[in-house]
Amino acid sequence: MMRRKLVAGNWKMNGSLATLAELDAIAQAAAAAPGVDVAIAVPFTLIHPAAVRAPGLAIGAEDVHEAESGAHTGCVSAAMVREAGASFTIAGHSERRADQGETSHDAWAKAAAAHRQGLNVILCCGETEAERDAGRAERVVQAQIEKSVPDHADGRWFTLAYEPRWAIGTGRTPTLDEIAAIHAIARAKLRHMIGDAADGVRILYGGSVVGGNAGDILATDNVDGALVGGASLTAAKFVPIIEAAARI
Numbered sequence: 001m002m003r004r005k006l007v008a009g010n011w012k013m014n015g016s017l018a019t020l021a022e023l024d025a026i027a028q029a030a031a032a033a034p035g036v037d038v039a040i041a042v043p044f045t046l047i048h049p050a051a052v053r054a055p056g057l058a059i060g061a062e063d064v065h066e067a068e069s070g071a072h073t074g075c076v077s078a079a080m081v082r083e084a085g086a087s088f089t090i091a092g093h094s095e096r097r098a099d100q101g102e103t104s105h106d107a108w109a110k111a112a113a114a115h116r117q118g119l120n121v122i123l124c125c126g127e128t129e130a131e132r133d134a135g136r137a138e139r140v141v142q143a144q145i146e147k148s149v150p151d152h153a154d155g156r157w158f159t160l161a162y163e164p165r166w167a168i169g170t171g172r173t174p175t176l177d178e179i180a181a182i183h184a185i186a187r188a189k190l191r192h193m194i195g196d197a198a199d200g201v202r203i204l205y206g207g208s209v210v211g212g213n214a215g216d217i218l219a220t221d222n223v224d225g226a227l228v229g230g231a232s233l234t235a236a237k238f239v240p241i242i243e244a245a246a247r248i
């Protein structure tokens with residue numbers, strides 16, 4: 001099955017109204033790459049101005065609360081980010097697992113809540129360095145997928161991102177064979193859970209993706225795109241990744 005490549009940025013807790021100017025050149029590059037989908041998740045406060053500034057890009061949230069509304073001080077619902085202009089959200093990012101103690105079950109509940117509001121979802125999984133060193137990477141990822149992928153997930157709204165924690169922000173990446181191995185296992189696990197719909201689900205790789213390694217990573221079996229942190233913050237770094245995807 002042919003899956004369109006998706007290059008997604010994740011600004012994390014970075015960016016400001018001033019840096020939204022980066023979106024202009026990113027939107028231009030996206031328009032010049034009609035075969036590639038381009039998306040950027042930004043802090044809640046930037047969703048609306050980003051969506052207004054770059055209507056040609058998919059703008060998303062980095063997290064949503066699992067409840068629809070209520071007494072959850074400081075939290076933001078899927079309906080709120082959708083109203084602000086988000087078309088998708090990330091769920092289960094490893095930084096939220098580490099910093100906020102989120103579990104795979106939480107990620108599942110957030111993904112389901114986002115889908116109920118019509119948002120697309122990029123759900124993250126990935127092992128720690130200790131888990132990889134102990135030879136447990138495959139089992140950890142399988143267990144995370146088992147617990148966090150909603151039953152009715154399909155490629156129209158659901159994307160999986162494999163982000164080994166030790167590769168995030170470190171400049172270190174797994175080998176292409178290691179990436180291919182985890183992505184194949186993730187695809188098989190999805191197939192076991194959601195059947196043929198698994199063939200339509202994009203599986204992104206994330207962790208130290210930059211212009212220089214994007215071409216090789218994006219050409220790896222079962223890698224349908226990238227989830228990019230640091231290199232998504234400026235057009236100068238992000239556009240070469242979009243261009244690499246367009247050449248595949």
Ligand SMILES: O=C(CO)COP(=O)(O)O
Pocket residue numbers: 010093163167168169170171206207208209227228229230231
């Ligand atoms: O966590 C990531 C994207 O969600 C990856 O971050 P870096 O690209 O900065 O390693």
